[in-house]
Amino acid sequence: MVRFALAIVLSYGLLSVAVAENYTPGQRSNKTYDSFASSFLLTHCVDCHGETDPEGDLSLNELGPVDELNAGTWKSVWAQVTLKEMPPEDSDQPDVVERLQFSDWIVSELERVMRDKGGFRALLDPNKGNYVDHDLLFGSLPDGIRLVPASSPGRLWRVTLQEHITRLNELINTEPEFNPEKPGLRTRGDVVPTNHGGELKLYFGTDRIIKWQGGTVAYATSVKSVPAVLSSARDHGLENYPDFYTVNSAEATQIMSVAGDILRYMAYGPLSIANPEQITDDPNSYEIVGDIRGLPTALVYSTKVVRPLTPIYDLMKDEGVTDDQLSAAVNYLFESLTFRPPTRDESDAYLAIVKQSIDKLGKEDGAVLGLSSIFLERDALFRPELAENSKPDQHGRVMLQDWELGLAVNHALRYIKPDGGLREAIVDGRMRTRVDVKREVERLLADDSVRKPRILRFFRDYFDYDRGGYICKDSKALADTGVSNRGTSHYRAMFDATASTDRLIELILQEDRDVFKQLLTTEKVVATKNDNVYFGRKHLPEERQASVAAEKKALEEAARKNAAELATAENEVGELEATLRASPKDKATQMALERKKKVLAAAKKKVANKRKRTNENHDVAEAELSGPNIFARVSRRSFGNGSMKPDRILATAPEGQRLGILTHPSWLVSHSDAMDNHAILRGRWIRERVLGGGIPDVPITVDAMLPDDPESTLRERMHVTRETYCWTCHRKMDPLGLPFEMYNHAGLYRTTELGKPVDTSGEITDSGDPRLDGKVSDAIEMIQRLAESKRAEQVFVRHAFRFWMGRNETINDAPVLQDAWHAYRDNGGSMKAMLASLLTSDAFLYRKVEYNPG
């Protein structure tokens, strides 16, 4: 212990020297535990976290250098110090550089110690992006910090699930071209969407099906489809950092199997999945005998060829095989799957594989097997940014060029291969400079017919409004919200709601004015009929009673009216019959009697059909949404009869009840659970995505459970988070999430909860911008305040940076972030301007590649 103290005294002397040095973020230092970290702990931590009665039961006085055993504790220390949670506000604070150096030192030590144990990757997680102090990125830097010019690491990005499916879909389905008259309809270049159940699948031949037996489920079973093969482990937030995923052997073997199906369909069309007699333009010529619902033979395909006819078709349509046909097929497939033409070596290698397979199995099976190998080509599953062919500048950075640069720009916006203009620019050597990139980015952004699904993907990742259909609801709890809990109607409504929010965002992007503010405060709603309920207001108990009573009264009134009509009709028939008895040959009376008898029969039927209730939803005052017809970009019928309908209206939300996307059911339900709202998740979203704050990981000792008490409101049940141990983190989330209690967990507006006025109060605290801080009466007031905030806008830019750079920002990226924010602000809140700035930034264009031998 004496030696420990001595070491600390010595090193503390060294510390002041260290702080006076220039500090370059990310640069490795030669600091050690003894020379640096122990004195930091002694100065700032062990007073409270000492040997006896330590705060939080955490003692740091004998923590010692980072090793395997104490890595967890050091990780917590890193999070607390980096997020400025520690030392506590009322203690002496380390200066900025000292804190940064301490944080860097822990990271480098954890990386070293954990290298063989899965590594230390916490700071690569997008949810930890906010660990970089916002004020250092957007404010002025203190003396002593020297930045290095920005760049990103050289890397391989694995393609995402939707990218992959959309890429494969291009091989077998011809999607409609963009129609400026109906800009919302899904067209070529839009992502292949999930189906009615939320599953992402590739469908075969659905654009030719003209008849089938059975309903939705039968159709979905009959149709040939394959689910996405590549896996994704993330379901909230930014999902596509390059370092998240690889391709495992199960996926690789499955991709090979799917490749065979695709190639056969490319060659033979529906004949590869149906019998010849099923392909006819006269559906009646194919007799479906008996009940064969769900079988592939229960489908009829038209004869019109709609799939793309490619060199694969040319290769397979006739007998025999030539080298030219084979090369054309290999080269076509290679570019379709990797988005670039093969090199001579690549082309030769795959040609050899195909030939060997044909030698072994004959043309048909051999060509399919051999060509399948291209689906497993590295660049068909990963997109390289290795910058191998350029020279580093004085900072060791290499600029991407040609195909790598072109495909990086393409990938920033698109899921399908580069359009003609971009391809030409790459081939002609006009994708080598910042000016080249600016030219292409601005061209692509300006052209609506060039679909850019990656931009929408960013908003899904940022807002997380696309999870509603996947939140499994308790049936009774769902019914209590006022929406239908029959079958899958709620889940379908949620997938519809996601598509509606997609479309609303697109409309705001089209205006491209104050985009972030508009997203938070728009009064517009893209709506289906169902949304009259989802955007409705939950009835008060007395309103419900009144509604039931009104229905009863209306039904009684109708019954009385029907009875009266019946009596009148009976009288009239009686009178006519009497007249006819007196004058049996009176034709006019005969005809009148016939007519009256029909009226009598109808009246009897009405009386017999006593309706016990109408379709009135007594639980909800439905919103009366109205407006012009528009379309949402859902899967069209070709993706299955069970898919969603694109028809929508552009309406205005009920006044005073909604404001922007955060108050729409798509977002609210995405941030709810089976039984209730999820105020913590909502609060966390505001804290991280809008205020730029960080929340440390939940300690493993925490058993995070709210009490189950149906007689208490969520707010009351959340009182358990007020325990000191929990409140340190929950104070950052709960007061930001509880204002959304003005909606129930299906997203309906409400004024009461459990028979009492609902408490929607909350508070913005420690936002980093004193103008934002303070109490709010409900979510709308909070959103209005946030939407005016410069800081919130900057945090939005930080998230855009992460999405498009595929990594967390560092302090070295401050100039890039500031430029992007200025571009956004100086152009009236233009997303396009911000994107152009990001995609021409050093962080996007330059790579640093670290090679370690071995």
Next chain:
Amino acid sequence: MINRRNMIQGMAAGVGAAFGSTFVPGNVQAAKSNAGTPKRIIFFMQNQGFDPATCVPKGMTSSGSLAKATLPEPIRALEPYKERLHIINGLHGTHTSPSHSAFFGALGGYRGSDGVPPSASTIDYELSKVLPQTLLPHLCIGMDSIENMTTKPTIGTLSASGAGQPIFMHSNPNHLYQMLYGGISTGDIRLQHEARSNVLNQIEKLAAVKGELLPTADRQRYGQYVQGFHDVNGLRDRLATVSDHLRKFAPEVDERYSRPEFETDWHDVLLDLGISALTSGITNTLTIGSGRGEIFGAWKGLGIEEQGHNLGHMEQPDNPIWIKIRQYNSRMLVKTMDALESVPEGSGTMMDHTLIVYTSNNADKQHTSGANWPVMLLGNFDGAFKTGCFTQLDGQRPINALFATLLRAAGQNVDRFNMNEQLAKKFDASTGPLREVLA
């Protein structure tokens, strides 16, 4: 993270050759070190529901021995095996939305439906991870109409290795035979096997070359991709080295493979392949999806002309069609037990260390709330389960509780499976395994 166990599990989720590092055939395994008793589990999932009246002996309303009871006609074939049978009535799956089919939810214990991706892994996958390691930890086979099995030979509807990660089941016996026994095959299957091996070897080489100059940070991640091919290829070679052993178990390929008269020809040979994968020690977990988790399916080979959806609309008790289907299932169960019984293992036979879980992905019937989910267990899993009895539960415990029980029996210290405490408060009256069924 490169982890051999994970990698092999990952491979099992695919349709390709997926084999572990060492070859330990079942009958050799018992003689091996004491690295755990060999155990294996089979899930047999019949679609359209499992009506309790078709399995619970008449008059049995409370738990008790089956010794003096007579099994109902649909499962009469199990009568001689009664002392191994445990019929469980009164589990529920109301939270799985099982009407039509719970799909992944049936083995996952969570909400599932047509077109809904799995929200977590399923019990068969989880068990395959914890049972003693085999070359192919998990094999799934699916039985359907011949048209469906031909045009869609691999689909994923029942098993999953995680959220959004379906495990594909094999339905074309020719493909499955090639995967399991390509190395000892002859004729066309041999040629296919060789051609496929060649392609996979070449892909591995190309992939490896493109990984030579990668940045340090990407090398490990890309390495897993290359390693995947390396394992598939390397282990295929290793399988070839034990071909003599495999020959003892591989079924004969006959005309039913290439020219099936009815779909049931393929059902039969798929079962043969599944059984052989167990008896040869290639796998320890077999999932059989009869009707492939959906609401269709066909059994024309049994003389049943009606197919698919209509079968589900029929009442099952005393229905000649459903009696035929259930009898067919029962014969398959008997065949499986007999085959496992014939292979010595330790001081007994393979069957002594096996458990068969027979149920439906559709609870008790096609249109159901899932309030009752009958299950039959066959075998005792090395003495872990009671047998020869009927257990009537009170409908307060979910199928998840049975799954947690299976994990317990496989040595895992778990109280719940895929059910958090919040859901459990609503759907599970208790916690931990089903004590009523454990020995």
